[in-house]
Amino acid sequence: MDIDLSPGLPDLSGFPRSAWWRAERSVLGGAAAAEFAYGDPRGSHTLRQELASWLARVRGVRADPRDIIVVGGVAQSLALVAQTLRAAGTTEIAVEDPGSRGAQDALAHWGLEPVPVPVDEQGLRVAELVRSGLRTALLTPAHQFPTGVVLAPDRRRELLAWANDGGLVIEDDYDAEHRYDRPPVPALQASAPERVVHTGSISKTLAPGMRLGWLIAPRSLQDALVAAKHASDLGSPVLPQLVLARLISHGDLDRHMRLTRGRYRTRRDAFLTALTARLPSVHVQGVAAGLHLLITFPELTGRVDDTDLSESLRGAGVLTHPLSWHRRTPGAPGLVLGYAAHPPDRLREAARRIAETVQSASRARAERKHVPRAVRDYG
Ligand SMILES: Cc1ncc(COP(=O)(O)O)c(C=O)c1O
Incomplete structure (x- = not known):
């Protein structure tokens, strides 16, 4: 075999079917009829509220519910960000080398050329990013894909200095919750919410087939991203959002x-x-x-x-x-x-x-x- x-x-055979089933029954029994209408393209307010406090607790993310866009996974975040940056004139984006082939293919599909910047045991070599002159970078700082290294504190400081000097970091927090030796490092977004676009999903914690994630961007990019989300699908399906909100509020996800x-x-x-x-x-x-x-x-x-x-x-x-x-x-x-x-x-x-x-x-x-x-x- x-x-x-x-x-x-993740271990799909361990998907919490009973908890999901209980949550879905309760949501279907209790949700107001208005919840099933076309809603805010940013997603269900109930879920955005739960995500704001859950992400603050588990990842240190600083976001108000109105700053969160519920998306169909990190993949959709990358599509929305790439379209938005491309429309504003960006043509290239620094990516980690080695780095996720899937993420790079997605960026290229939406018109951004990925430019490799090397990764070593300390994470991205930020000095080379600075030398490249690029103004946008996609990173997996908490747990680099595929090397598994964590961005070292000095590199983190250098990266934040680069961001505060006009750079924009796209933080792909794709499996940050799975740290076995100590609590995970807080999200980079916590240190520079106006210079970091943060995105994550439940693909690695629950199941990738759910296609459910979040995108938290600096205020300056939010209107364009919400417009891109609206143009893309008018908003993500509401029922899984309400179920996830309940799984978070009842402690089932934790x-x-x-x-x-x-x-x-x-x-x-x-x-x-x-x-x-x-x-x-x-x-x-x-x-x-x-x-x-x-x-x-x-x-x-x-x-x-x-x-x-x-x-x-x-x-x-x-x-x-x-x-x-x-x-x-x-x-x-x-x-x-x-x-x-x-x-x-x-x-x-x-x-x-x-x-x-x-x-x-x-x-x-x-x-x-x-x-x-x-x-x-x-x-
Ligand atoms: C580094 C990295 N980023 C993003 C993704 C896509 O994640 P999602 O399922 O949330 O779209 C993956 C999927 O494996 C990944 O490995």
């Missing part, structure tokens, strides 16, 4: 997150232990957080291509993302491995197949290297 380790998926955090931590530990036992030279990047791991193989640089590795793994029934999908600058081969959806036994089995595949790829390469020249020329 295939083991799908594509990054970004309870679900506490439960999944413990479960994901156990899974991450099991996977890491199995991987490092079978592949002692593997490099594991990032902090104990999120729904995926990035592993790299520095000693195989230039010898093994991670796209080939990922393809061989597909043949062995393990679906992964090669790091090079999410990277513009060449570097050590690597694999992005989503672990949250699988119990420890499956992850140990995946680690076994990954180790076998990596070992056989590096052996094949070493054998090729030692083939006598005449034979090699023949092939």
Whole structure:
């Protein structure tokens, strides 16, 4: 049976169906008829009120309900922001390298050219952003995708200085709630609400199929973003918004997150232990957080291509993302491995197949290297 380790998926089998069902029944029983009309394109006031206080508590976000636009996930936020900035004359946007391929494709689709800026163990190299002369940057500061590093305090200060000097940060808070070793760093938006566009969703905490998220922008951009949301779909579906509001107000979302955090931590530990036992030279990047791991193989640089590795793994029934999908600058081969959806036994089995595949790829390469020249020329 295939083991799908594509990054970004929470444990969908753990979706809190009973809590959702209870909340939906109660909402349907209690909502005023007027709630089902075309509403404010920013979304349900009830949900925006709950989000304002929940995001303040869990992420330190500073927002009034009227500053929040309910969207169909971070993907829609990126679409609305890109359209709005493009209409105002922006043509390029700095993106993290490595960084989310999906997010970059979305920006490019809406007419903004992504310009890569390198990421190291401290997060985005802000000095290079400053040197680039770009005025807009998309970042995942709390838990960088795909490296898993957290933007270091010095870099954070430099980035805020850049923003306060006329820059605009788009903060993609895509899985910030899943920190296992300590509470997550507060959102960047908390330090510069007029220079940061903050966006997040329930894709990683509940389920991506819900297509529900939030966008909180500086006041100067709000009218244009609300107009873009209105032009796009007149507003997000109301029933899931009211259900989410109730899950937040009754503590169900917090309870679900506490439960999944413990479960994901156990899974991450099991996977890491199995991987490092079978592949002692593997490099594991990032902090104990999120729904995926990035592993790299520095000693195989230039010898093994991670796209080939990922393809061989597909043949062995393990679906992964090669790091090079999410990277513009060449570097050590690597694999992005989503672990949250699988119990420890499956992850140990995946680690076994990954180790076998990596070992056989590096052996094949070493054998090729030692083939006598005449034979090699023949092939
Ligand atoms: C870094 C990053 N940003 C954004 C998204 C899209 O999130 P959403 O489902 O909220 O649209 C993803 C999805 O996996 C992601 O990995």
